[in-house]
Amino acid sequence: MTAPLDGIKVLDLSRFIAGPHCTKILGDMGADVLKVEKVGYGDDGRHFPPFQNGESLYGLSLNRNKRSMVLDFRHKDAPAMLIDLARNADVLVENFRPGTMEEMGCGWDVLQAVNPRLVMTRLSGFGQDGPYAMRPGFDGIAQAMSGLMSLAGDPDGPPMLAGTFYVDYMTGMYGANATVAALFARERTGKGQVIDVALLDSAVSVLTTALASQADQNVTLTRTGNRDRYSSPANVFATRNGDYVLIVSGTNPLFARVCTMIEMPELLEDPRFTTVPLRLQNAAEIEAVVQGWCMAHDTDVVIDALNKFGIPACKVATLKDVVENPQLHHRGQLVEINHPVAGKVTMAGVTMQMSDTPLTIRRPPPGLGEHTDEVLAEWLGLDADAVGALKAKRLV
């Protein structure tokens, strides 16, 4: 059994999250990912806290299954080196500001000419063209500008960022998916192509009904906190321990179970709560009752009762709960790697289980430039003297 992208060579010029997540997926799929980093500094992600023995956990979380070489991108010989590497690659991934590759003399026209089979995957904040193309883009900007942020948070409070850089991650996923699709298409066409994926476009792709509600019905969706838009009680409730539980019990059958569970069958007859629309209209009242019951009990009691009555619910896990989750352990989702500098580092396992061509973790995240010599030998056939000459002129 080999991995799905076994034999595919990826030249990875990307930094931060979206690009590195894209190439992490390709690496997990078996590609040989060569991370080319700024000499002496590396991916900006190497410099974000928290640190462990001086290594950034942020960078470590995104760069397994990659090798690292360094390059002075501003050296006069850098373009020739990048073109040589691209000639030997199947895929190039970059998330520079649009125009940067062209300024370096490494635009698509140039790369396509030297390697017609190359897939060039370009990730950016707003896409390679358009009135906002040159603006700096990052995850928070995309959450804000896409309207996603306006849909999160309490109605009385400010719009709220999510708990992770999910637009960055989604952009990396779309980039990886398009890259593999381009490799598949290449089997038929014999040709590579250029891919353009943007944070803002990726964010807008997950708005569900919000675009149509606005554009076609003139209804502006906004935030509802944790309260479900369409049924009640369905919200997050605090327990006596100071924990939170998510309970989704807005349908009539589930509401009946809740009334039994909290030993208040009279609520079923309460004219405020007899139908889904009525409960939604009086959501604050019915949720206050559920909140009262949860606050009177310990978390374990609450969760046990919810499970016993078959009500969809779970504790809102802290990270401490997450690392003890038996399902995640069973699924191999909490992987410990041994990093030569950072020591033991826990990270997410491979996310896609493929029966015939399984994804694997083969390498810890690389040290900056750890593989410069071996990659220049493998990819470009340079011997030690040739590599030494490149180092002498401070290109690598």
Next chain:
Amino acid sequence: MTAPLDGIKVLDLSRFIAGPHCTKILGDMGADVLKVEKVGYGDDGRHFPPFQNGESLYGLSLNRNKRSMVLDFRHKDAPAMLIDLARNADVLVENFRPGTMEEMGCGWDVLQAVNPRLVMTRLSGFGQDGPYAMRPGFDGIAQAMSGLMSLAGDPDGPPMLAGTFYVDYMTGMYGANATVAALFARERTGKGQVIDVALLDSAVSVLTTALASQADQNVTLTRTGNRDRYSSPANVFATRNGDYVLIVSGTNPLFARVCTMIEMPELLEDPRFTTVPLRLQNAAEIEAVVQGWCMAHDTDVVIDALNKFGIPACKVATLKDVVENPQLHHRGQLVEINHPVAGKVTMAGVTMQMSDTPLTIRRPPPGLGEHTDEVLAEWLGLDADAVGALKAKRLV
């Protein structure tokens, strides 16, 4: 130019969001997606509000580029029909509860035997195996159980769901990516395979440093509202109009620009604010100053000033802003389709721009069973009499 998945046939048994988003991606990539829906009822997503001329915008947002046929999944002849369809498919996507396909006599062993080239993509809440496999899983449960929810919201308030079902969407994206990777692998191996992607695993894949902080450093990350974890001022601020702006200006150079912009150069000398760690320690104080300035000005003035000083920022868009965003219009990200029942429906465009094999929108979301006859003819070669016989016994 053909699409990357031109000629690929996808048998789509999925419902709700994760599965339909997976097959929407495959459909946008050119696959012939056949959505098989419960006779008389269809995908559950057809029944979620809001509605337009009786059509669910929720369902419409997820099902373009698909054809629909109906099937009574509980009919005694349903397994044989599904097996016949699977024999003619390249990909089968399902997100039933684990074990359901097996109970219907359509497990992987059976399908693989009739079609060794089939890729079977299985999406679920917790994966096909493990102690939680049979629990009901949906987006909110995954946001809660993965720890992502504990990282969102105000420190003094409850953990907060995001503004969309992003774990559902990410699971669909991983499913689509693995599916295309399996098609690529099939070019070499000649064989299909089974893919297993879970909401919980997908959620855990985007925790960045939170897993390692907990497991390796015994530091439990928790929520910080919109305040950046690592620098200040970087937060969301209200303006005089009642709008919000996201401002990220925590580095020393950006902080200096902020002080100039708000005409308070003395802040640069203030011993509370001279370094990144000091500003972080006194984040509430410095952010109160920025908040005061924003609240004293109209949104346009605030945004113009931020742009003038080159400070990364944007208005937190309402959906009304989003549908007017010139970049989204330039990128073709706001697409109007004409639906025979719903009329004009606005939806997101194709997210991945591929130069040689562009993605396309070729069909509006289908009516329930709209293509039953034509698909049975095309896929299985059934004539009108044969289809009529299946209808007479209420199988389709």
